[in-house]
Amino acid sequence: MEKSERPIIVPWDFSHVAENAFRHAVNFSKILNRKVLLLHIVPEEKDEAGKEKELIESAAKLEAEHGVHPGHLVRSGSIFKTIGETAKEQKAEMIIMGTHGMKGAQKLFGSKALRVVVSSRIPFLVIQDAPKKDQIDSILLPIDFKSENKEKANWIYYLAHNFEARFTIFKSRVKDKGFKRKIISNIKYIETYLRSQDVDYEIVTAPGKKKFKKEVVEYAFGNDFDMVLIMTTRDINWVDYFFGAPEQYIIANKHNLPVMCINPRPMRITGGFRATGSA
Secondary structure, eight states: OOGGGSOEEEEOOSSHHHHHHHHHHHHHHHHHTOOEEEEEEESSGGGHHHHHHHHHHHHHHHHHHHSOOOEEEEEESOHHHHHHHHHHHTTOSEEEEEOOOSOTTHHHHOOHHHHHHTTOSSOEEEESSOOSSSSOOEEEEEEOSOGGGGGHHHHHHHHHHHHOOEEEEEEOOOSOHHHHHHHHHHHHHHHHHHHHTTOOEEEEEOOOSSOHHHHHHHHHHHTTOSEEEEEOOTTOOHHHHHHTOHHHHHHTOTTOOOEEEEOOOOOSSOOSOOOOOOO
C-alpha cells in the first residue's frame, strides 16, 4: 500500500466544527502525504444513498475553498463503533474529529467525543477551533503514575519525525511515595527514549495545587502549546464516563486546545487495583 493511500479520516456531520477538523486534516495531509477522507455515519443502511449526494457536494465545496480533494464515504451504524471500525478497515493514519466540547447533559453522562475516541486503536486528534497555523511546533506530554504513559514513546517518535516539534514533559506532582516512584519510572523511560532518538525536550513539574487535568490545560494554554498528547483510560467503562475521566476534561477543554488521544493496549494481566483515569 502506497503511503498516500492511508487516509486521514474526518468524521463529517456538515457542521462548522467538522469543517474546522477538515482544515486541520489539510495541514496534516500535506506534511504526511496522506489523502483526506470524509466519513458520514447514518443510522440505517437505507439512509446511505440519501446522504451520498449531499456529501459529494460538501467535498466539492471544500476542494474549491481549500485546494485539497477529499474522498467521501457514507456508512451506517453508530458513531461510537462505526468510525473506529471504518478507520481500521481503511488502515487510516489517524482520525481528526471536531467536537463542541462538554455541553448540556454530556457533563453528566460523559463526553460523546471520548466515547468515539476509545472505539479505535488508531490515534484521534480532537479539535474545536480551526488551526491557528499550518505546523505543529510544540507538544505537551502530561505524565502521571500510570504505566500506560510509557506507550506514548512511539507516538513521540512519530510526531518528532514528521513535525520536528518541541516536546515538554509535564510531570504530575503527588505526595504518595508509591505514585512518586511510578512517575519517576515513567519519566526515566520516556527520557531514555527521547535521548536515543535525539528529540528535543524539557521537563516541567506541575504545581500540584489543583487536579492534574486542570493544571495540564492551564499550562498548555498559558504557554501557547499547539497540541496536548494524552493516553486514554485503559478499559474505560460507564463508571469513568459518569464520574468524568480526566481525559474527558482535557479533550473538551475550555481553551479549545487540540488534543491527540492514544488508546493504550489492553491489559494482559487482570486483577488487583485499577486506577481510573489517565492524562
